[in-house]
Amino acid sequence: MSRWRSAAWAGMGAAAMALGLYGAGAIKHSDAAQTASAEDADAPTDKDAAPAKNEPVTDPAALARLGVKTAAVTTTVASQMVDGFARGLDVGPLAAIVAEAEAARAAAAASQAEASRLETLYRQDVSASRRSVEAARALALADAARTRLAEQRVGLEFGSGLSRLGSGAIRQLVSEIAAGRAALVRIDIPGAMLAPGTVVEIGEPGSALTVRVLGAAAAADARLQSAGVLAIVRGPLARQAQAGRIVPARAATGVASSGLLVPREAIVRFQGRMWVFRQNGKAFERIALDDPQSIPQGWIVRGGLKAGDVIAVSGATGLLALDAGGAVAEAEGD
Missing domain, CATH: 1.20.5 (Single alpha-helices involved in coiled-coils or other helix-helix interfaces)
Known part of the structure; x- marks a missing residue:
């Protein structure tokens, strides 16, 4: 136990x-x-x-995927540009004037023919009284006066530059506007003297086209009190310049301006400024542009770059996305 x-x-x-x-x-x-x-x-x-700092891309394969291409900036000389706007005009009244003028010309031709016939009969002493001949002459003169007034209304209501085109050209213009192939615009650029024949750039940079001034508009702008001019827009931009629409306009002042020419494809907008990517060895660095000025060939800049600098002329938006860490909702190509 x-x-x-x-x-x-x-x-x-x-x-x-x-x-x-x-x-x-x-x-x-x-x-x-x-x-x-x-x-x-x-x-x-x-x-x-x-967050890790994003380094500029230097890998050739990555640059190729972004479609990065480079070019050297060069100096250029161009006229300084002043900005304004172009507004599409309502051509309904112009079409009514054209129709009225055609009707007046037809009536004038008929009354003139009748007056000539009665005068011939009166001279031959055949069933035509002197009174009827005088009445026919008066009617022919009245119809001719209505025709002149109808033709002058183009210049009085739109401008002398448009009336100089002639009745046939104006009738053709109305047909093109009705088909959407053309537009009649009024251009207002404060501080610029736009004589007939002056070249004006209309539209957004990169998709703008040039038009020639026809002449002064018939009346000043009620708000700006500026003396506008008339021009005809043809092509794709005509649909954007229909009645009431406003598009940017620029004209040269005649004063020369020199600087570096930067292609539009090379520019990106970020944080309220314009930038380009300059090649530094194998890397690209973002450079802010000082005092950029739009010209038909691109942009003239006077600071930030120097002649001979190599910049990215395509793929700049992709470089910006990498440089800014992907937060580029504000960024867009020029």
């Missing part, structure tokens, strides 16, 4: 020792876990880490 008691006591002692060792190990494991958890809490997370 004592032998069984001794065995039981020995088993209980071993169990107690095992429990003690296990408890010590659990406590150490818990301390280690708490220490590791505290270290993890102190360690910076991806969310808190400072």
Whole structure:
């Protein structure tokens, strides 16, 4: 019996020792876990880490994927441009004048023919009285006066430049406008003297076209009090210059301006400024343009670049996306 008691006591002692060792190990494991958890809490997370600075792309394969092409900037001389706007005119009244003039010419021709016939009969003493001849002459003169007035209304209501085109050209112009192939616009550029034949650029840069001034408009702008001029727009831009629509317009002042010529495709807009990417070795750096001026060939700049600098003339938007870390919602090609 004592032998069984001794065995039981020995088993209980071993169990107690095992429990003690296990408890010590659990406590150490818990301390280690708490220490590791505290270290993890102190360690910076991806969310808190400072974003890495985007380096300019230098890999030729990446540049090829972006479609980056380069060219050297050159100096150029161009006339300074002044900005204004062109507004499409309603040609409904012009069409009415054209129809009235045609009707007046037809009536004048008929009355003149009748007066000539009655005068011939009167001279031959055949059933025509002097009174009827005089009445026919008066009617012919009245119809001729109505014809002249109808033709003069073009110049009085629109401008002398348009009336100089002639009745046939004006009738053809009305037909083209009705078909959407042309538009009659009034151009207002404050401070610029636009004589007949002056070339004016109309439309947004990059898609603009040039038109020639016909002559002065019939009346000044009620708000600007400026003496506008008339011009005819043909081609795709004619649909954008229909009655009431306003598009940008620019004209040369005759004063020469020199600077560096930057192609429109090379410019990106970001944070309210205009930029280009200049090649520096194998990398590209973003350069702000100082005092850019729009010309038909692109932009003239007077600061930020120097003659001979190599810039990206295509793929600049992709370079901007990489340079700005992808936050280029504001950026757009020129």
